[in-house]
Structures are given as C-alpha cells and as structure tokens.
Amino acid sequence: MALHVDDLRVHYRTLRGDVRALDGVSFAVADGEIMGVVGESGCGKSTLGKSLVRLDNRMKQVGGSVTLDGEPLPIGDDRAMNRFRFKSVSVIPQYAMSALNPTRKIGRLVADLLAAHGISYSATRPELLRRLALVDLPETVLDNYPIELSGGMKQRVVLVLSTLCDPALLVADEVTSALDVSTQQAVARTLVEFRDRGYVRSMLVVTHDISLVYQIADTIMVMYAGRLAEKAPSDVVVTEPLHPYTQLLIGALPEVGARFSDRKLTGIPGRPPGLRNPPPGCRFRARCPLAFDKCAEQPPFVEVAKDHRVACWKAGS
C-alpha cells in the first residue's frame, strides 16, 4: 500500500470558530493507482490534497494519521515534511500555471527549485529535457518567460517539474480546469502516461469534473462536506453508484447530445451544510431523497461490495 490515510481531521482556524474541513477521512491508495477525488465546492477535496503536503498556518491537524510506504508522514510538522516534499510527495496546486514567476525564465525557475531541494541542475538536465520532449515541449521552452507560453504549455511544464524526482505520490489539484477542451485531454493523458512510465507511482487527481476523471482514473472517491461518501473503481461509480449524492450528481450532468426537450435533468435542491457547526449524523441528510431516522447517526464508510465503500445506511440493501 503506497498511501494510507487514517481518520484524518483537519480544521481551519477562523475568528468565529474552527471550520471542520476534513472530518474523519480514511482511505488507501495502492501503488500505481490513479485516484480521482471529486466533489463540489466546500467538500474538502482541495484541503485533503494540501494537507498531504503542507498545512498552511491557518490549518491544523486535529486527528488521524497518514502513512506513505509504511513510514508515517509528519504532515503536522512543517520542518519534518521538508524531507518528503517534492521527493516523495509532490503537489500541483490549483492555479499552478498562473503562479509561475513572470519575471524569470523557465530554466531559471527549474534551477532554483532544484537547488532549493539540494539537487544539481546540470546533473538533472538530460532527464529534464527527455521529459519535456515527452510532453511535446521543445528544449527552447527553458529560455522562455511564462507569458510566452500558452496555458497548456505552462501546465505541462508544471507537470514535468513536479515529477522530476519521481515522487511516490503526486497530488494534482484542478490541473485541467482552466484549459480548453483539447488541451484538457492532452494534459489528462500526460498524467496517465507519467504513471505508466513510472515517473509517478500513485496519483490523486482532485477535481470537480467527474467526467474528466472517469477518463483517466482507476478509482473514484466522492467527497461531501468534509467526509467521504463513496469510493469504488471508476466504472462502478459511474454505472452503479450506491450513495444517493453520487447518484444525483451523475444524474445532473448534461452529456453532449442530451436535450432538454427529450429528457429534463434535475439538480440537487439545497446546499451543503456549513462546516463550523455541522449537523450530527449524515451530512447529506437534509438534501437526500432516501433519508430516514437512522440517518441521524453518521453512517460508517464501509465496504459493501468488492472494493466498493459507501457511507450510507441504505447502500447495499
């Protein structure tokens, strides 16, 4: 097992109390697995991605543990995590491609990044060029400024950079959302290719776009309001979802070709609960068409079929 997350709880501190962004999340990612983490705004998926690499000074880990390749990952300790960042665990944060320093050439950027982690630029350069060629980027890109590159090119540069040290785990947070549809496809395919070539061992692809993640992920994990709702192989999640939230979510997606006049799709009424004082029990209860009394008690995230975990009292029945 490459990554093991056990009952992880992460809170954000605010003036008006703690926001319970992650409230007891447990799952495992195997070697070579691409796991898609999907959910809507506020579900905690980005927090999950971030907390595996660096907790910024407003986040605090209040419980749970993370293990990578059998070794505990000290996510609560910023200094201790230095050893792991970029080499074992790498993250592509949201808007990474907009965060490239506009006044530095890409080559300088790479050199600085490697130097900060004690890696020699000249020694790594041949491999860097090889990987750039793999994603169809010419060597000249190292002499360009970020503004001279298109969105897709920048995203690919970021991809290559983040995986330069062959990390065991890559967390890609919304890496395709700002891109055009064809570039999206290219970047998504690159992610898979990197895994296939062993540049990255396992991957967590965090996104709100379930159709995209279905294309490339082996497993899909659905999050809702800081907790896990469902986790299963991607085919299963899409064809036989067991959690009512997943079912409604998939039912609300217009496909190319679906017409309003033929079959009207429906959304999910209501909004997710606030996470400062979340309601007890199942957090989807207020919006769930299948809710009944037992839902006042939080359903455990259990395996109801092979590799298929759901947090719902009604699942499996």
Place this chain on the structure above:
Amino acid sequence: MTDTERMEAPGVPALAEPVAPLVGRRRETLHFAARNKKVVGGLVVILAFLALGVLAPLFTTHGPNEYVGPPAAPPSADYWFGTTTFGQDVFVQFANGIRSTFLVGVLGGGLAALIGMTVGFVAGYRGGLVDELLNMVTNIVLVLPALAVLIILHAYVGITSVPMQAMFIGLFSWPWVARAVRAQTFSIRSREFVDLARLSGMRPLAIIRREIAPNMSSYLFMTFILLFGGSVLMAATLDFIGLGPTEAVSLGLMMNSAVHWSALHLGLWWWFVPPGAAITAIVGALYVMNVGLDEVFNPKLREM
C-alpha cells in the same frame, strides 16, 4: 462551507466563491482596528493634540501674541512652556498653533483629496484620450517645483490666511493620489458589477460614485490620512522659511520666529522644541496609523 473555499486560492475559473459583506467586514475591521497597536497608538496621539488645540485656548486668559510675561523666561508654573524673547506665552502660542495645524491639514488634505480623486476616477473610468490628457496635467503638476511657485505666488499675491495656505498646498499635493486612484479604478472598472450598472442605465458619474468608490473606501480613507499628514508637514515647512500666512499663529511660524530671534544661540530651547516635537509627533502618528490601517484592511498582513 464558504470559509473553507475562501482559504483556497481564489480566482477564475474556480467555482464561484463569496466575499464578506460590508456590515460583517466593518465589524471585523473595527475589531482588528481596535486591536492594532499602531492604529490605537497613533489615534491616541492625534486626539490628544487635537484636544489640546481645541480646549486649551478656551481656558487661557490671554492671547498668543500678547506680551504678558518676563521675556525669555524658561518653563515654570506660570508659563508652562516659558516665554519668547518678547514675553509672549509659548504655551498659548503652541495651543493656538496646533489649531491652525489641524486646520491646514484638513483643508489642504481635503482639497488635494478632492482634486486627486476626481482626476483619478475620471481618468481611470474613461480611459482613452481623456486619460491621456489628465495624465499630462498630472505629470505637469507633479513636475512643477512647488516651492518655487509658492515663493512667486507669495511675493505677488501674498498668503495671508491659513485657509489660503491650505488651498495652495492642496493644489500641489494631489498628483500621487490621482495616479493611485486611477490605477485602482482601472482594475475595478473591468469588474462585472460595473457592466451590470451600465446595463441598468446608470450614468458614468453615478457609477463612479455609487459602485466604484465604495469598493475603494479603505484606500480612500488611508489616502486622506496621508494627505493630512503631508499638508501639515508642507505647511510647517512653508511657515518655517517664512512663506506662511502673515496673520496667524502656527507651529512652523513659531519655529521661524525662534530661529529669527536666535533662540538657538541664546539657549531658549522651550521656544522651538515644543513646536518641532509636536509636528513630528502628529505627522509621525498619522503615518504609523496608516501602516496600522494597512494591516487592518488587508487581511493578509495581519498576524492571525
């Protein structure tokens, strides 16, 4: 839910996320302002001087320029700040001087704010040729040697009163405000709520006044504070070199007289130290307040 999303990097094309409302923000702002030492400290100093300037003259029995006491007397129980070489009460001069200092700050700063903001808003909103022209005007005023012009004006017209001095100061201090407001207006103007206002039939002036300016309120407030301080300093400088209003009492004029009558050589420190210290304290407090306010208004600078 909303707070979690605010922690994550905001912007396009993230899923839409909300911003705190004015009421909530005002309360939060006040909360932080009250806790910020720089803001509170600066405010206390300013208010203390203001109180002195407003109240003290009401309790004194003689005017600032009257010859009341023994000449060149050091501070004592009767004359807290001693007397000048002519026997004028330095403390009374001081208290009255503070009044004119605040007056020039408010008037001069206010005028500069008015001109600067008007030019900045119009240039930023309209763009194009209007922007070019206003930029030219701004640059010309910026480049004019204000001191030289003021000397000439003083020689021809004579600056006789504090409001007049304030007016001249105001006419020269606005360019940086125009530049800054223009830049901010440019960025706010492209926001979609301005488009919506246009689609609702709002005229440009109304849009600037009701949509754009409220979004910059904290910035405008800080601008005014800086202009106030700048005016005070400019007025003190002008008074000190003798270009000040001839009929008023002011801190700078006190220092001018002190130098003129060799107070330094004669050791009459009580004549020029209080006014100098007061100007330094007032302007310093204003600038410190400004730094503090920047921390208050900009959540990223706060220490959580």
Place this chain on the structure above:
Amino acid sequence: MLALEGVWKNYRLGAFGTRELTAVRDVSLRVGPGEVVSLIGQSGSGKTTIGRMVLGLAAPTRGRITFDGVPVAGLRGRALRRYHRQVQGVFQDPFSTFNPVFKADRVFALVRDGFFRSVPAARWRQRVEAALEGVRLEPADVLDKYPHQLSGGQLQRMLIARALLLDIRLLVADEIISMLDASTRIDVLNLLGELKATGLGVLFVTHDLALGTYISDQTVILRAGEVVEAGPTEAIFTNPQHEYTRDLLAAVPHLHRRWDEPVK
C-alpha cells in the same frame, strides 16, 4: 430579431497603438424570438467580445449589429436605455457581478432607478417577488441578504429575474453556469429552457459543448474570432462537418464512454 452581419472587432495594442489584435473576424449570426443560439468557443475565440457588443458595452469596428433592424452600436442615452429594456445580460461570475459592498437585492433597486422611477414602492416589491417566483426562488430566502450569504446558483437566478423584470426579449448568457457546482448548473439551464418556451431569445455563450447542446436550437462554433461551423444543434453534433468541430467533440470527456485511446 437580433442580427450580426459581418462583424469585426479590432483592438490596438502596444506602446503607441502600433499592433493590432483581431478579436472577432467577420462573424454573422441571427437569433430569433424563442430561439436559443449557442455560441461555442474556447478561450480567446472572441465569444465574450461578441456578447459584449450585442449588449452595447463595446462597439464593433466593422459590420453591423441590429435588433429589429435598428443598429445597436450608435445608441446613446435614452435610446440605449430603451434597448436595455429589451436586451440584458448575465455574466460568468456571480460574486463579481454583485457589488460585494452592498446587499444582493440592490440589483433590483438599480433597475427601478434606471427604468421604473414612477412605480410606487409597494407595486415594485410585488413585481420583484413575482419575478423571483418566476425563477423558482423564494423571495424570503434571497431578499435582504448579502451576496456571500447566497449560493452561486441563487445569485445567477436573481440576475435572470432582474432581466425578466424588464420584460426582455433577448438574454445574453455569457458562461453563466461555468462557475457553479454541477448540482445547481442544471437548475439554471432548465430555467432557461422554460423561459425559451415563453418566447425569450437567448444567446448562450459557452466553452462547454455539453452545456451548449442541452437547450439550444442553433449552434455556432467559433475559433480565433471566426465562425467555423454553424447550423441546427442536432445536425452539428450528430454530423459535424468541420475538422475543428470533430476534434472538439472527440476531446470532450463523456461519462459513459472513454476517449478512443486505451488508457490502461
């Protein structure tokens, strides 16, 4: 109703206006009453510029945009206001469209100030409530609240209600749901579908092909400012003629079908 004929939009860039950027190149399209036209393009295709020109927020460099035969570009003052009684827009980011320092229902007050000064307060309130109910919002839920207290979906629907208050005939919807969560997107789309049935014309600007097909009758595919393919939606999606359209359709991720190449 709405007609674009040979519309061009050029911008001057560079220090002395030396470079020229052509954002829209010779675009022609029509929107009829009760018709939804999808304007589909990726970033930089000029679709937002076209939307703004139709709304009168920018003027075309060449060509004509007419509404009921009347050119839009030259309208000013009262004539422009009359135009906005018939044509309104909703934009991409609801939290940017509502001025964050004020309450959300202020947008209705602005409409009243601009167009309905003489209507008494009580009757205006009734109209607002009726418009909100028309977009399936409970007046009590959304009135007297700040934008941050409401969801993106609610805000976008309030903007549609605002447009309806003016009894418009054409709505320019520029990426109105791309920043909303999946569960609320479909509600807003369904609303547009229902309004279409009452005679409202919609220019639906988007980059997302799946959203583009759901409610539209006609589709226009835009690339780098030029129209690449245009026609009835059904025809374009089942039988795309242009290679660009075919490539776009092939790249769209589907929920029940993988991209052609084997993944594992």
